Amino acid sequence: MEYASCSTCLLKSKAVKSLGENELHILGQGCVQTVFKKGETIIKQGALSSNIIYLQTGLVKLMIDGSHRTQILRMKKAPCYLGLPTTMGDKINHYSAVALKKTTACFVDINVFKELLKISPEFSYEIIVELCKNELEQFNRYVRLVQNQIYGRLATNLLYFSNEIYLSDEFKLPLNRTELADLVCTSRETISRQLTELAEEKIIDIDGKHLRIVNKSLLEEISKKG
Amino acid sequence: MEYASCSTCLLKSKAVKSLGENELHILGQGCVQTVFKKGETIIKQGALSSNIIYLQTGLVKLMIDGSHRTQILRMKKAPCYLGLPTTMGDKINHYSAVALKKTTACFVDINVFKELLKISPEFSYEIIVELCKNELEQFNRYVRLVQNQIYGRLATNLLYFSNEIYLSDEFKLPLNRTELADLVCTSRETISRQLTELAEEKIIDIDGKHLRIVNKSLLEEISKKG
DNA sequence: AAAAAGGTGTGATTAATATCACAAAATCCA
DNA sequence: TGGATTTTGTGATATTAATCACACCTTTTT
Numbered sequence A, B: 001m002e003y004a005s006c007s008t009c010l011l012k013s014k015a016v017k018s019l020g021e022n023e024l025h026i027l028g029q030g031c032v033q034t035v036f037k038k039g040e041t042i043i044k045q046g047a048l049s050s051n052i053i054y055l056q057t058g059l060v061k062l063m064i065d066g067s068h069r070t071q072i073l074r075m076k077k078a079p080c081y082l083g084l085p086t087t088m089g090d091k092i093n094h095y096s097a098v099a100l101k102k103t104t105a106c107f108v109d110i111n112v113f114k115e116l117l118k119i120s121p122e123f124s125y126e127i128i129v130e131l132c133k134n135e136l137e138q139f140n141r142y143v144r145l146v147q148n149q150i151y152g153r154l155a156t157n158l159l160y161f162s163n164e165i166y167l168s169d170e171f172k173l174p175l176n177r178t179e180l181a182d183l184v185c186t187s188r189e190t191i192s193r194q195l196t197e198l199a200e201e202k203i204i205d206i207d208g209k210h211l212r213i214v215n216k217s218l219l220e221e222i223s224k225k226g
Numbered sequence C: 001a002a003a004a005a006g007g008t009g010t011g012a013t014t015a016a017t018a019t020c021a022c023a024a025a026a027t028c029c030a
Numbered sequence D: 001t002g003g004a005t006t007t008t009g010t011g012a013t014a015t016t017a018a019t020c021a022c023a024c025c026t027t028t029t030t
Helices: A004-010 A021-029 A084-088 A110-119 A121-147 A150-166 A177-184 A188-200 A216-225 B004-010 B021-029 B084-088 B110-119 B121-147 B150-166 B177-184 B188-200 B216-225
Strands: A031-036 A041-043 A051-057 A059-065 A070-077 A080-082 A096-099 A103-109 A170-172 A204-207 A210-213 B031-036 B041-043 B051-057 B059-065 B070-077 B080-082 B096-099 B103-109 B170-172 B204-207 B210-213
Touching (some): A021 A031, A021 A110, A051 A084, A070 A080, A070 A177, A070 B121, A080 A121, A084 A121, A084 B121, A103 A110, A110 B121, A121 B070, A121 B084, A121 B110, A150 A177, A150 A188, A150 A210, A150 A216, A177 A188, A188 A204, B021 B031, B021 B110, B051 B110, B070 B177, B080 B121, B084 B121, B110 B121, B121 B150, B150 B177, B150 B210, B150 B216
Antiparallel strands (some): A031 A103, A041 A096, A051 A080, B031 B103, B051 B080, B059 B070, B059 B096, B170 B210
16 A cells, blocks of 8 residues: 555554544655664755654754854654644754654655645644644743753753653763753853762762752752752 | 624634634634733733633733743734643643733633634644744744843844834834843843943944834844854 | 932942863774 | 773863942832
């Protein structure tokens, strides 16, 4: 069947399960699945895009190469959609997406995607909810990033890893110190000093990239209050 | 007819025009129109919410009262939707919305709203596009806010007024110096000094709240490079 | 009109963070 | 294994912006 690759890639999405054979056929015709190794680029900033990307498995970092510094915007963990705002907006990718580990991505043509929205109210509702949750999550984090000083920004991002990405108080940082600085928008030296300080205060335990949050409520305090 | 208030409030929305009489009837049953004076609160941070708000006319500021400082997040100009991410997410308003001038708002019950999404693909498509544009616009601004220093942050926000709110290079600032500081996340004194500096560099002309952008390309340069 | 309250500008001082310079540690690779 | 390369930590210094203090101006209130 022509929609074989699609039933592989999208059936994990609850809403897609509700699609009938006809809809799956439409989807299948505009759908390509690709596997990316760690470090490979899935979306390239500045490139024209006509695809929504459904991430089946894996973890990516979204980043912007600005005129005076590189910024890491956030992680995205499968399963999720990528590129929705960009593709619905002005068609040019505003960020790059790079795999942090082996990642399987499914490229769905935007026109096929629009067709599906019209055919399946379930599907469009799922997309809206995902977008809303996403906007809210990102918004809250960015509000804190802007209003906080570095110590608070770092706390916010460590909690982000713990609560949104790894769902655990103990994990291996997916970024080195320079990349962590690019996420927090500060310098590598400052990150290094602040991590040491958080460890001295017995709020975290850190050994290289291995990190454990010891006093989560205090870390939340710092994230909130600056 | 029972949906009179609704045909008043929502018919300006292109997608709603495509709704039939039955759908309008559903909408009308969950729709209340209210007029707010300058300074009045439309949405209250922390309150439970079960409404999507359609702003018919006017201008509002969205703000967060944080634990250690107040932040003004952005303006929203009619016509637009308010509270979509919050209401679809965890039901509690993450921000307050305060009218900056006389504003007409239409409260649509979230369940009615969900019904409409299912009934009208046109309607849900319009919502998704609005959300996407919004997320993109906010995201780009916040990325710059985080990575820039104050001079660049101020430039970014003046451009935001010019390009997104007033669609003109000359306008009356809707905020006083303290509020401007809350938007840029800095202190009143710093805002005052930086505005003077921008004027000395002949990039803007400022007299009280009346502002004119003289050298827009240079302002964009500053917004991009920090 | 006088008094009170709020908004704005500016100098002096302090605190936070970036930058520079270099050493130590970890990782890669032939 | 040993040398090369990359990553990380840390002191010294420079820069940026917050804070404090106060004067001046505008608007509101009585």
